Amino acid sequence: MKQVLVVLICFSVFILLQAADPVSKARNCCRKYSKRIPDVKNIQDYKEQDPSCTKNAVLFKAKGKWICLNPKSKKVKQLVEKFSQKISG
Template sequence: MKQFLVVLIGLSVFTLVVLAAPNGPRKSCCLKYSKKVPNFNNIEEYKIQENDGSCRIKAVVFTVKGKRYCFDLKKEGVKKLVEKHSKREQR
């Protein structure tokens, strides 16, 4: 009887640990905006981060020399960079 109880408790703990584990890889989110807007020629790529529940701010994420920088899409200079980069990608 004691062995049965130990096995039952062990299975219960194992089940709780498995169910509490995060599902899949965590998404890397911008937490704040960078201040200095990069030079257009240095931008390798960009993406838009949505405020979708897993990330708390909406941002444009520019990749410059392999590093990610987050900017507020409402800033005029950032809007122009996104438009210019979009045109360059369409060619």
């Protein structure tokens, strides 16, 4: 019985350490920009990438998938503007 308890405690500590791991947050960051720019009619949502990520990015949700794009790109800036107009008007 003591061995089972020790195993459960070790497993719990392992799970807690994994949940608190700062590297796990980086897995949700864009590593590279997509070359494919979605059509504004296919965009469902957009957001800016978390500032804790090393790369700045704008994420667009199109057809249920998030696409990472370069926020400095002229086309991406235009797309943000068009999508903002689409949702406000």
